[in-house]
Amino acid sequence: MKTTRAVRLFTSLTTWTGPRCLAVVMVASSGAKALAAETSGDQLNAAVRRIAIDHCGSCHEGSRASANPAALKIFDLRDEDWTARMSDEQVLKLNGRGKSLRPTDRARLTQFVARVLENRKASSQ
Numbered sequence: 001m002k003t004t005r006a007v008r009l010f011t012s013l014t015t016w017t018g019p020r021c022l023a024v025v026m027v028a029s030s031g032a033k034a035l036a037a038e039t040s041g042d043q044l045n046a047a048v049r050r051i052a053i054d055h056c057g058s059c060h061e062g063s064r065a066s067a068n069p070a071a072l073k074i075f076d077l078r079d080e081d082w083t084a085r086m087s088d089e090q091v092l093k094l095n096g097r098g099k100s101l102r103p104t105d106r107a108r109l110t111q112f113v114a115r116v117l118e119n120r121k122a123s124s125q
Helices: 002-015 019-037 041-060 069-074 088-100 103-124
Strands: none
Touching: 041 069, 041 088, 041 103, 088 103
C-alpha cells in the first residue's frame, strides 16, 4: 500500500510544473536538512534547551518567580548540564512530557534523550 501512495504522490508531483513543484521540493528538503544539521551535540543541546525553556521554564528555571522548588530539585535550566541531577528514568520521562510539542521539536527531544543516555552509558564503562 505504501508503494501505491508513493506512486500516486510521484505522479501528482510530475504533473505539476514550474514554481509550485519546486516550492514543494524545497520546503520538504529544507525541513529534513534543518533537522539533520542539528545532530551535532552542541546544536542539539541548544535546540532542546530552547524547547525546555519555552515549555518547562515556568517551573524549572530558578530565576523565574514561578519556579517550583520541587521541580528545581529534579532539574534547573540555569545549570549548564541541566540533566546531570536526573536519573535515567527521569531523563526517559522527558519524552512523555514532550507529547504536546511540534513533531520536529519532539524528534529533537527524543534524539536528545537518546544521546544523554548513550553518553551516560559510555562514561560508566
